[in-house]
Amino acid sequence: MKHALKECNNKYTMTQLEERAVRIFDHLATAVLLFDEKLHLVSINSAGENLLSLSSKRLLGKTPGEVWPNTPFFTDAIKNSFQFATTRIERGIEMQLINQNTIKVDCIFTPLLIDEVTKEILVELVSADAFVRVMQEFNQETVQKAAKESVQGMAHEIKNPLGGIRGAAQLMEKELDDKSLLEYTKIIINESDRLRNFVDRMMAANTHPVKSETNIHEIVEYVVSIISAESSRNLNIQKDYDPSIPSIFADREQLIQAVLNLLRNAVQATKEDESILIRTRIQRQITIQNKLNRLAVQIDIIDNGPGIPAEIESGVFYPMVTGHAGGTGLGLSIAQQLIQSHGGKINYERKENCTYFSILFPIEHGNAK
Numbered sequence: 001m002k003h004a005l006k007e008c009n010n011k012y013t014m015t016q017l018e019e020r021a022v023r024i025f026d027h028l029a030t031a032v033l034l035f036d037e038k039l040h041l042v043s044i045n046s047a048g049e050n051l052l053s054l055s056s057k058r059l060l061g062k063t064p065g066e067v068w069p070n071t072p073f074f075t076d077a078i079k080n081s082f083q084f085a086t087t088r089i090e091r092g093i094e095m096q097l098i099n100q101n102t103i104k105v106d107c108i109f110t111p112l113l114i115d116e117v118t119k120e121i122l123v124e125l126v127s128a129d130a131f132v133r134v135m136q137e138f139n140q141e142t143v144q145k146a147a148k149e150s151v152q153g154m155a156h157e158i159k160n161p162l163g164g165i166r167g168a169a170q171l172m173e174k175e176l177d178d179k180s181l182l183e184y185t186k187i188i189i190n191e192s193d194r195l196r197n198f199v200d201r202m203m204a205a206n207t208h209p210v211k212s213e214t215n216i217h218e219i220v221e222y223v224v225s226i227i228s229a230e231s232s233r234n235l236n237i238q239k240d241y242d243p244s245i246p247s248i249f250a251d252r253e254q255l256i257q258a259v260l261n262l263l264r265n266a267v268q269a270t271k272e273d274e275s276i277l278i279r280t281r282i283q284r285q286i287t288i289q290n291k292l293n294r295l296a297v298q299i300d301i302i303d304n305g306p307g308i309p310a311e312i313e314s315g316v317f318y319p320m321v322t323g324h325a326g327g328t329g330l331g332l333s334i335a336q337q338l339i340q341s342h343g344g345k346i347n348y349e350r351k352e353n354c355t356y357f358s359i360l361f362p363i364e365h366g367n368a369k
Contacts, residue, residue: 029285029292031125035078039063042120046294047285051105051125053097070096074107078121081109085118092128101351104128166192209251209341216248216255216297216361217241220278223259227267235267236275245280245297248363254338261335262301262346262357269305269355277302288345288360296344299359307355308348316348 025032031048035041041062049055052067059067064075073093081088088109096102108124169188176182224237266276279300286296308316317336336346344361 027285027294029287033067033123033125035064035121035123037082037119039075039078041067045285048125050284050286051103051127068095074123077107077109078123081111081121082118085111085113087111095125162192162196166196209254209338211249211251213247214250214252214255216245216280216299219252219255219259220280220299223256223263224278226260227263230264231267233272238275238277240277240279242280242282245282246363248297248361250342250361251338254341258335258338258346258359259299259301261331262359265331265357266301266303266305266355269307270303271305274304283360286360288362289340289343291343291362293362295363297359297361297363299361301357301359302354304354307350317346 025043026045028045029047031051032043032045033041033048034043041059041064044052044056044059049059052059064078065072068074071094073090074095077088077090088107090107090109092104093107094102095105104127106126106128108122110122110124111118112120112122166189169185169192173182173185176185220239220241224239228235228237263276263278270276277300279302281298281300283296283298284294286293288296317332332346339346339359339361342361344359347356347358347360349356349358
């Protein structure tokens, strides 16, 4: 061990070692906070900022009581760790965030000793809800992938004979002596066209994205203009944008379609006196499609309508599943597939009497401009 440390010290200067330690600390998936003897927060990594929904600038120098004003457990646990100099592990602790949401976390409190005296307490936090959510997402993705393949296979089987049916109906039109029968051939042709359009929509999400530099807020504004023009009523659409979000590389047309499908769904779910909020944010250290991403864009479309019926919530992104009378059940499914083709995902959540559809879109290294 000593030999290894000597080799390490020979290879790197102390400054380089410190820089490496900072990079490792900031890239950890686990939220880590460091408190000094005066119970002041002296360090927090990106995962900690993301979990607490607050930046380090707002948190550094705060006491546990200020970091967790509604969860006194943390103040007591950190004080005890200083007093007894022992590692403490707690599971399933309810932690209230600054936005008043409550999550369950597993906690580890580790005293850091210098000359057998506790100088700092290292606090590690892991969202207990995150593991359950990852497993749910994995199961949903597995079922959705199977459903997608089944529907697309069915679409191919349906589309192939449609051209023949339509062509035969056109030939019949020319050969019919009784012109009163033309009404039936027109029905066949119109229904063939409608079914072909329906099949094309099912297959459209399978198109490989053609990426170019894209501004998320320009896309959202464009979609809002389309929805406003389509609607026969005055829409109460509010916006809360994060101006720091950089341009990304994405398929502009596919993103427009995905956001459009989600916003149309929100408009259908709301009444005249109800509102829709579109919010954009940057997320850090977030797992999307089983891959940890340092940065991601989040687009929330929030409405205070009645939400998705409970009996179809688990399959809300499956093809042919709909809660709207006369709906095709393709809008949300296509939106999810389009975002997934970009390495992202769409989450659905119902909380505080509001419906949340959240697009999570990774900003890969070199993607931001």
